[in-house]
Amino acid sequence: MSLTSALSSAMSGIRAVSRGSEVVSGNIANANTAGYVRRTLSVSSDSGGGAVGVRINGITRHVDQQIINDRRLAEAETGYRSETAAALTRIEDLVGTPDNPASLAARISDFEQSLITASSRPDAAERLTAAAFAAKDLAQSINSVAQGIQDARTQADHSINTQVKRLNDALKGVETLNARIVASNVNDIDLPALEDQRQQFIDEISEMVPVRTIPRDRGAVSLYSVGGAILLEGQAVEVGFEPANLVTPYESIDDGTLSGLTLNGISVNTSSANGRLHGGTLGAQFEIRDEIAPKAQLQIDAVARDLIERFEDSTVDPTLGVGDAGLFTDANNPMDPAAEVGLASRLSLNALVDPDQGGETWRMRDGLGATTPGEAGDATLLIALTDVLETTRPQASGQFGSAPLSLKDVVVSMSSQIGTERLRADRQMSFAAAQFAELQQVELAAGVDTDVEIQNLMILEQAYAANARVISTVDEMFDMILRI
Structure with missing residues (x-):
């Protein structure tokens, strides 16, 4: 993998983490909002056109339509x-x-x-x-x-x-x-x-x-x-x-x-x-x-x-x-x-x-x-x-x-x-x-769980740190190449 590919991959990861943080923050903020449905960020690997990274597919609303x-x-x-x-x-x-x-x-x-x-x-x-x-x-x-x-x-x-x-x-x-x-x-x-x-x-x-x-x-x-x-x-x-x-x-x-x-x-x-x-x-x-x-x-x-x-x-x-x-x-x-x-x-x-x-x-x-x-x-x-x-x-x-x-x-x-x-x-x-009342409880049980969302934030924080480390390493390698 070239340095530019690594940098591109890390940048796409940062963007995905940023978007994911927005989604998780929205879930926590609206945990008690009537009509709000829990969301997750859908991502996949992006290797098209020689580039390697993370593709953001969209935001998924998690609903059980039959329960609703x-x-x-x-x-x-x-x-x-x-x-x-x-x-x-x-x-x-x-x-x-x-x-x-x-x-x-x-x-x-x-x-x-x-x-x-x-x-x-x-x-x-x-x-x-x-x-x-x-x-x-x-x-x-x-x-x-x-x-x-x-x-x-x-x-x-x-x-x-x-x-x-x-x-x-x-x-x-x-x-x-x-x-x-x-x-x-x-x-x-x-x-x-x-x-x-x-x-x-x-x-x-x-x-x-x-x-x-x-x-x-x-x-x-x-x-x-x-x-x-x-x-x-x-x-x-x-x-x-x-x-x-x-x-x-x-x-x-x-x-x-x-x-x-x-x-x-x-x-x-x-x-x-x-x-x-x-x-x-x-x-x-x-x-x-x-x-x-x-x-x-x-x-x-x-x-x-x-x-x-x-x-x-x-x-x-x-x-x-x-x-x-x-x-x-x-x-x-x-x-x-x-x-x-x-x-x-x-x-x-x-x-x-x-x-x-x-x-x-x-x-x-x-x-x-x-x-x-x-x-x-x-x-x-x-x-x-x-x-x-x-x-x-x-x-x-x-x-x-x-x-x-x-x-x-x-x-x-x-x-x-x-x-x-x-x-x-x-x-x-x-x-x-x-x-x-029973069906309301079933619907709420499938809603936002703030404990899970905080865990997701911690995972996103780790992903952000890893991608940031890659960017920092690529930056150092570019500096070394420029000094040669």
């Missing part, structure tokens, strides 16, 4: 289960459990107790007033449950809009990075950083919509949802959504009053059973808005209907005529079965007995249709009103089965159904979270 894919799917499942479980918990809190003094069942008990108290002293105006206000509190509690359900739907709609914007931005980000990666040289120092940025965008997408990554030529990737929708194949799709300012009980995706999703202008299914983008936080919000909350709305409307119909019966209050509204009303109107949707939001105490609307509470004792006060000691109607709460009757709507139920039984059944669904969602969320 599994971790993304687990993260999407965790987000989906977390969102749906939170929605069910919120609805359960609105209805309340029977042992909760602020629950709907407790309001019924309070109303029943106020009627019993009033029937023991029907001549006491303060007891009649207390019974009227207990009835009003019950109606307002049902109003509050219905309003809370609609608030959950409205918030879900707003969340969908926000996530769609993020999704479009992230897809465009992947498209842009694909183009830059394809245009980069394999030795480009920025290439691993571009791939890290792309991985972070894909992680963000997969949290909202679980995706599968398909490698393409020259480092590009394509993205498909687990449901089979094309999200990025060369170019990113445009996800469309029209938000609603306020979601009401009368709006649904089925009748077109609420927006679904479009991909490049083409509508896609968003249901939990067959949704093309289902499984992440975006799909969870559609399930809350279009399935979980409407089901709860159906049940609370059925409770309101049962309450109204119980007190519209002329056998309970003989002063009621055909078509007259009873103690509880649909915004001061009698019950109309064809207008049950949203009934819980419109439920109110009959203005004839509501002190806040100028009503007379003696009608609780003498009948809504009475024109003048009757016998002050007659508790017949108050007893009948108490009994009707405990009367079992089949439900005309809702999902309560065919068995006759009292009003409290209806509410307890609703609370039990929601609680069962919430417990099931909690179990599924716990399983998904445990799986996600």
